[in-house]
Amino acid sequence: MSISRRRFLGWMGAAGAGFAAAGRAHAGSSPRGAANPETLGVLFDATRCIGCRKCEEACNRVNELPPPERPFHDLGVLEKRRRTDARTYTVVNRYTGIEGARGPVYRKIQCNHCLEPACASACFVRAFTKNADGSVTYDESVCVGCRYCMIACPFEIPAYEYDKAFTPRVMKCTFCHPRLVQGLLPGCVEICPAEALTFGRRRDLLRIARSRMAQSPGRYLDHIYGEFEMGGTTWLTISGVPFRAIGMREDLGTTPAPELTKGALGVVPVVAAMWPVLLTGIYAINRRRDRIAREEREAAVAAALARAEAEAKKKLAEALAKADKDKKAAVEREVKKALEEAARARTEAPAPASPEGGGETKSG
Amino acid sequence: MQFPKVTLERPRWTPFNIVAAIIVVVGLVITGIRFTQGLAATTRLSDYNPWGIWIGFDLLVGVALAAGGYVTSAACYLFGLKRFHTAVRPAILTGFLGYALVVLALHYDVGRPWRLPYPFLVQQGTTSLLFEVAACVALYLTVLFIEWTPAAFEWLGLKRARNLVVRLTLVLTIFGVVLSTLHQSSLGALFLIAPSKLHPLWYSPYLALFFFVSSIVAGLSMVIFEGALAHRYFHHKMDETHRREADGVALGFAKAASWVLAGYFVLKLVGVAQADAWHHLASGYGAWFLLEVVGFVLLPCFFFAVGAREKNLRIVRFTAAWAVLGIVINRFNVGLIAFNYHLPAEERYFPHWMEIGISLFIVTIGILAYKFIVRHMPILYAHPDYEPH
Numbered sequence: 033m034s035i036s037r038r039r040f041l042g043w044m045g046a047a048g049a050g051f052a053a054a055g056r057a058h059a060g061s062s063p064r065g066a067a068n069p070e071t072l073g074v075l076f077d078a079t080r081c082i083g084c085r086k087c088e089e090a091c092n093r094v095n096e097l098p099p100p101e102r103p104f105h106d107l108g109v110l111e112k113r114r115r116t117d118a119r120t121y122t123v124v125n126r127y128t129g130i131e132g133a134r135g136p137v138y139r140k141i142q143c144n145h146c147l148e149p150a151c152a153s154a155c156f157v158r159a160f161t162k163n164a165d166g167s168v169t170y171d172e173s174v175c176v177g178c179r180y181c182m183i184a185c186p187f188e189i190p191a192y193e194y195d196k197a198f199t200p201r202v203m204k205c206t207f208c209h210p211r212l213v214q215g216l217l218p219g220c221v222e223i224c225p226a227e228a229l230t231f232g233r234r235r236d237l238l239r240i241a242r243s244r245m246a247q248s249p250g251r252y253l254d255h256i257y258g259e260f261e262m263g264g265t266t267w268l269t270i271s272g273v274p275f276r277a278i279g280m281r282e283d284l285g286t287t288p289a290p291e292l293t294k295g296a297l298g299v300v301p302v303v304a305a306m307w308p309v310l311l312t313g314i315y316a317i318n319r320r321r322d323r324i325a326r327e328e329r330e331a332a333v334a335a336a337l338a339r340a341e342a343e344a345k346k347k348l349a350e351a352l353a354k355a356d357k358d359k360k361a362a363v364e365r366e367v368k369k370a371l372e373e374a375a376r377a378r379t380e381a382p383a384p385a386s387p388e389g390g391g392e393t394k395s396g
Numbered sequence: 397m398q399f400p401k402v403t404l405e406r407p408r409w410t411p412f413n414i415v416a417a418i419i420v421v422v423g424l425v426i427t428g429i430r431f432t433q434g435l436a437a438t439t440r441l442s443d444y445n446p447w448g449i450w451i452g453f454d455l456l457v458g459v460a461l462a463a464g465g466y467v468t469s470a471a472c473y474l475f476g477l478k479r480f481h482t483a484v485r486p487a488i489l490t491g492f493l494g495y496a497l498v499v500l501a502l503h504y505d506v507g508r509p510w511r512l513p514y515p516f517l518v519q520q521g522t523t524s525l526l527f528e529v530a531a532c533v534a535l536y537l538t539v540l541f542i543e544w545t546p547a548a549f550e551w552l553g554l555k556r557a558r559n560l561v562v563r564l565t566l567v568l569t570i571f572g573v574v575l576s577t578l579h580q581s582s583l584g585a586l587f588l589i590a591p592s593k594l595h596p597l598w599y600s601p602y603l604a605l606f607f608f609v610s611s612i613v614a615g616l617s618m619v620i621f622e623g624a625l626a627h628r629y630f631h632h633k634m635d636e637t638h639r640r641e642a643d644g645v646a647l648g649f650a651k652a653a654s655w656v657l658a659g660y661f662v663l664k665l666v667g668v669a670q671a672d673a674w675h676h677l678a679s680g681y682g683a684w685f686l687l688e689v690v691g692f693v694l695l696p697c698f699f700f701a702v703g704a705r706e707k708n709l710r711i712v713r714f715t716a717a718w719a720v721l722g723i724v725i726n727r728f729n730v731g732l733i734a735f736n737y738h739l740p741a742e743e744r745y746f747p748h749w750m751e752i753g754i755s756l757f758i759v760t761i762g763i764l765a766y767k768f769i770v771r772h773m774p775i776l777y778a779h780p781d782y783e784p785h
Contacts, residue, residue: 115443115444116443117443118443150589150590152523153523153524153589154524154525154526154589155521155524156515156520156521156524156526156527156530157514157515157518157519157520157521158519158520158521159519159521174511174514174518174519175507175508175511176506176507176508176509176511176512176514176515177506177507177508177511178505178506178507178526179441179446179447179506179507180446180524180526180586182443182446183446183447183586183587183589183590183593184589184590186590186592186593188443188444190443191443192435192441192443192446192507193507194434194435194436194439194441194442195434195435195436195437196434196507197431197432197433197434198434198508199508200434200435200507200508201507281592281738283592284592285591285592289589290523292588292589292591293523293525293585293588293589295588295601296525296581296582296585296588296604297523297525297528299581299604300528300578300582303574303577303578304574304578307570307573307574307577308570308571308574311470311474311569311570311573311574312570314474314475315473315474315476315566315570318474318475318476319476321476322476
């Protein structure tokens, strides 16, 4: 068993313990769900049900539900396929023309009180409680009315009071939890004239179902619906015709609802822990890259500037040196010229010099 | 301190204003009916179909299309794509309005809206993915509000408050991406608990991943799409920088959207393979699935690539609207169309006109709020008194 499932059960257990302390649950704080061998349940035997609707009537009475549109002795309603709704916790449907069945087959629908209820797992205010006796009950005082429980329930049981503007509730079978606490049977079980409903510990019910199958070979299919479906339910069904033919889905699988979401829930802390690290890392890497790029750019600019400056300096120095040299040469030339002129003046005084000679001296 | 004066011009009776006024009046009437007569009077919700378009459209589509905020701010502030900076404020604004309207819509949908804080204040159902969605949406709405406040503070001239919030940009962006990752994916994960009700072509253990990855596409496409609309109707409000960067934003986002769509397409195929649902492709639902995955994932992927490569803004903008429609179809499929596929036709859901009326009403409020804010606050231009952040 995985950690999250155990934790889930632990939470449910803790919730139940509080319940027990209030003196209302009779089974104490024993573990819930599959691990609880004391879980109560009901076995519905579709081969025995006669479709008399007495269970519907008793359910309506003990749960003080609004009166039905058509009276309970009116079996005409069986013509139509019905489901549980805001005024009805349980219905019986009639299925005709089933291959291999001699007459019509009846099936009672109500909450199956899953060992690990999808509704309870889906509720974001924990309005559903899996009680120690096996019942799954609903607390309207916290319900927001999001109806995610109705999305989640694989058996399409919870209904909603859409017509109430201010106090709409989710409505569903309670396994007559208030009666169980008083030591009474569920209303439907108590009244059933055909003994189609058997109340007891779930493990005993499984044994009873198997012994019926053994005692009457050919009467039943070799399957107890609810033993494993969606992780198991406390209400079980046995039938002589395929469950599909009496409106029960055979493709639900055996995975309990909390298992279906535990992967997604498990990702939450991982994302919450790792995303900030990852994103800060990406930010830091980008900033560092930007900084390095900027530094490199600055360094390149500085280097280019330095190179240009050095070149300019060199050119200047060369120019200066050249200018210096030119200047020196000019001075020397001037000095030389002056000296030559002086010499010529001296020689010219006694005798005039030839003009060619003076030209040659100047060009030298 | 001088507060800006809001000059309310006399409403001009343009076609848009007339239609908007009608929708708002009708919406208010339906609101009255909803909160006095209950859900039965205004919706076609049933015990088989507890979620209608107020969840399928207003929540699932609304949250996906509001993803532009986290996508754009992450691109700009975390991934260092500063050339997208002018796209951040409009994206944050539409994100904030989107989430605010999602929360408004939830008040219509849940049975007792005044109890919406109960999951946080009264009793925490931590085993529920809806709890995670609720917590993240509430927190992220707060984050978006704070991220949006600099624009309002600049408008109001509250310099110190504005500068304080701007200093939080990085932290808010990271927080926003974390929260968005979580709740965008969790919206998909909501349906993990009902494998028997969602058609096998859409049900997948990867639902959370599908929703998260496609929210990135939705965010990118919505930024392009809204940008095109803003250019058409609020060109005069844009400053030089915004106009200069806008085409680059559209082309850059188109390129990103093309890549993400390619990844998303492969993921969807992996989903079908993982569920071994290939044989369902030959059914009616299979044709519908193929239309979604080829017509609204693969083709937009291709045309985004073409548009980005050719630098053709017309193709990019058209494809953005196309991809957005694809996201709408996907969310409708998961929430409404492929959900309860097993039920007979007479038990299936089709919205009441009042449900559509409220959805239109809420979208209209969003557009009106956007118009007001863009007219008065520095969204499409940088306020001259402030350094961009």
